[in-house]
Amino acid sequence: MRNVPYKVLLPSALWREAKSKEEIKERIKQYFRTSYPECQIKKVIMENRSYIAICERK
Structure with missing residues (x-):
């Protein structure tokens, strides 16, 4: 799968x-x-004016 x-x-x-x-990273985790x-977070992007985490299920 x-x-x-x-x-x-x-x-x-x-x-x-x-x-x-570093504090932002720790807060996201x-x-x-x-x-x-x-x-599991792969990366964080800015889309429009919002921050989005691109993730995969473990």
């Missing part, structure tokens, strides 16, 4: 409160551990 990539819209609060790029534990 092939892993089909899909998109997850990331909440803007992850960026508003972060003080550094924490968000996925709690909200999408079955997903």
